[in-house]
Amino acid sequence: MIDEELISRAIADDDDAMEELTEIADSEPERLVPYLGRLLDADVLWPATMYRYAPADVVERIIALVDGDGVTGARLLALANSRHQLAFEAMRRWIDQPPAGMDTLHVGMREYAEEGGWTIDPDGSRRDLCGDAAFEWHLREAPEPLFNPACPWCASPLWTAADLDGAEPGLAHVGWTGRLRFRTCHFCSCYTTLFSEVTPDGGSTWWAGNVRPDYLGAAQPEEPPTKLPSPGPARGNPFQASAWSAGGSTLGGHPQWIQDAEHPGCPGCGRTMDYVGLLGGADFDEYGEGAYYLHVHSACGFAAVTYQQS
Structure with a gap:
């Protein structure tokens, strides 16, 4: 009160x-x-x-x-x-x-x-980089195995972080038509922004221009999460995403940043990319922390995944 x-x-x-x-x-x-x-x-x-x-x-x-x-x-x-x-x-x-x-x-x-x-x-x-509407994002086991190529840096199978219909109301602000799939490395994206080239038929390809940071050493391949987010009911306002709490994963709206705001620049044109949604670590694992942030620039066909933790 x-x-x-x-x-x-x-x-x-x-x-x-x-x-x-x-x-x-x-x-x-x-x-x-x-x-x-x-x-x-x-x-x-x-x-x-x-x-x-x-x-x-x-x-x-x-x-x-x-x-x-x-x-x-x-x-x-x-x-x-x-x-x-x-x-x-x-x-x-x-x-x-x-x-x-x-x-x-x-x-x-x-x-x-x-x-x-x-x-x-x-x-x-x-x-505006963020949407006026936000929706709960429930993580559920993928209905079928996800066969993805390997990360060129750590050899882990690439992770399908989200597979979306561009008509979802939470995506109204990004101007995407068709299927939008985010495929990245769940491990390497914790160390640097990873970009992929996306197409309206659901294509998502590792961008050859991704730069491996010097501090990312050798790593053993890890199995990525097998859960996919599925949109749920609308949230009460655009600001109710949570990077900390279970149930905080959110499609659309505004992110809750753990650190400073981090909207990547599009590799194609340099313009700031639009925010798509937040996937909280607590929704993958009861002891999980940190959050993945998804972005897209529809005009150039680039998607990005960033990560923050305390």
Whole structure:
């Protein structure tokens, strides 16, 4: 329950209160809207996900702070997570007219936007990387054996992480027509982003341009998971994926990142790829951790799998 005590504790930097607000930001972010002005008054900008449904007046105040006394990462993250049109217009302006303090940040304006699930393309237009609808993703044993070629790096059989119909509502934002299959190495993808070339007939081929990292040593072949995700009911909002909990695997919507947002660039054109879904380690194994994140760039026919763990 949100009450004055919880907000006061958050303003006082109480860790338990911040954890509770983080959970609310994922489950029911609209409940935080009446309190955002007060939190901003107290310069409470973390977790930035609290600002997901920030109204125009709150967004305008954060923009004025950046224009007035300079930029901070926390202010940009709050704006990015608001996904508000005013935030986009300001961040696009700041690409060409950097605000004071921009040179102290480690990444650029587009990378901050991606933390909120959208990007500013080279032509200055906005593009949403994530869907507005999210669906439970239940992992079930594949109905038949999956005969895949071997990983060229570790010789493990390649893993079919997902086999999707492009008409799934969770894929509406990616613009894919036909069958979309993600085939990768479940082991090597834990060490680097792995790309594959995909075709509408379900073709999925290891991309010859994948670069093996130097720190990936010799490995014994391992059998990949034999479970395939199957879409289930719609989730209550786009933010209810969980990288930590069993049942958190989700098609569409927005990912829960364990680390910073990681939307790969398309090997074909360099544009940021669209997010497809999250497969949580806890759904493969009761002791599993980490999460696999699936991405696609439909125009160039590339799919990607990334991995994060604590």
